Amino acid sequence: KINDVLKYSERAAMCTNELSRRLFGIMDKKKSNLALSADVTSSKELLQLVDKTGPHVCMVKTHVDILEDFNQEVVEKLTSLAAKHNFVLFEDRKFADIGNTVMHQYSGGVYHISEWADLINAHAVPGPGVIHGLKKIGASKGRACLLIAEMSSSGNLAKGSYSQDTVKMAEENKDFVIGFICVSKVSSDPTFLHMTPGVQLEAGKDNLGQQYLTPSEVIGNRGSDIMIVGRGIYQAQDPALAAKQFQIAGYDAYMARMAE
Numbered sequence: 698k699i700n701d702v703l704k705y706s707e708r709a710a711m712c713t714n715e716l717s718r719r720l721f722g723i724m725d726k727k728k729s730n731l732a733l734s735a736d737v738t739s740s741k742e743l744l745q746l747v748d749k750t751g752p753h754v755c756m757v758k759t760h761v762d763i764l765e766d767f768n769q770e771v772v773e774k775l776t777s778l779a780a781k782h783n784f785v786l787f788e789d790r791k792f793a794d795i796g797n798t799v800m801h802q803y804s805g806g807v808y809h810i811s812e813w814a815d816l817i818n819a820h821a822v823p824g825p826g827v828i829h830g831l832k833k834i835g836a837s838k839g840r841a842c843l844l845i846a847e848m849s850s851s852g853n854l855a856k857g858s859y860s861q862d863t864v865k866m867a868e869e870n871k872d873f874v875i876g877f878i879c880v881s882k883v884s885s886d887p888t889f890l891h892m893t894p895g896v897q898l899e900a901g902k903d904n905l906g907q908q909y910l911t912p913s914e915v916i917g918n919r920g921s922d923i924m925i926v927g928r929g930i931y932q933a934q935d936p937a938l939a940a941k942q943f944q945i946a947g948y949d950a951y952m953a954r955m956a957e
């Protein structure tokens with residue numbers, strides 16, 4: 698069997714990393730390859746949004762540093778919602794510094810990200826030291842990391858040999874790196890998760906460089922595993938309904954891919 702025809706449950710069984718196994722398991726059980734990007738700026742709004750859309754998602758992605766009123770209680774409540782609705786918490790912090798600095802940024806400061814986020818991400822630009830620093834903090838807590846192999850924004854520099862070298866860096870750190878942020882299938886290893894931002898029900902762009910692809914393009918044609926949706930859900934009239942529509946579109950595209 699090649700990667701494209703493996704089910705989430707089969708891929709879960711192949712994973713040695715606890716978190717990727719759990720995430721594939723959630724995708725299978727909830728029939729969802731949808732991640733909500735919960736980019737709102739008030740904690741009340743954030744928690745309401747996550748509670749409403751929680752049944753439809755396998756993962757919630759946060760930018761806690763955009764919250765106007767961040768406090769410890771917010772992450773405690775987010776963690777309870779993650780348990781209630783069974784999803785993974787991903788803080789989109791995009792670490793991009795030397796190992797020693799990212800250790801502090803991950804564990805300390807105001808946010809103590811390593812205490813509550815199951816998943817984080819990092820740019821590969823500093824070299825493997827960034828992963829080694831993050832791993833020192835996160836591995837023993839059962840956390841994991843994605844590398845940013847590609848970006849969704851126009852004119853970005855993460856392409857060609859940079860993307861290829863990022864994949865190599867992930868392969869060399871498979872105990873902690875479980876996949877990629879990318880807009881194409883960058884690895885054929887079925888234990889790596891491909892996650893793609895820049896998704897709306899219709900293709901297009903915003904006025905600051907973001908480029909949107911559809912669920913069927915991302916999951917069906919490009920072979921990504923998880924689609925990450927922000928404004929397409931939280932700016933909709935009814936975010937729960939929008940989440941449900943994305944869930945169905947993404948899962949249908951996965952089923953169609955399997956049937957090919």
Ligand code: 5BU
Binds near residue numbers: 894926
């Ligand atoms: P949108 O509202 O669906 O456009 O939000 C996309 C989210 O994904 C937002 O939180 C971005 O910070 C994040 N993102 C992205 O859009 N593109 C990338 O390449 C990466 C992250 Br990495």
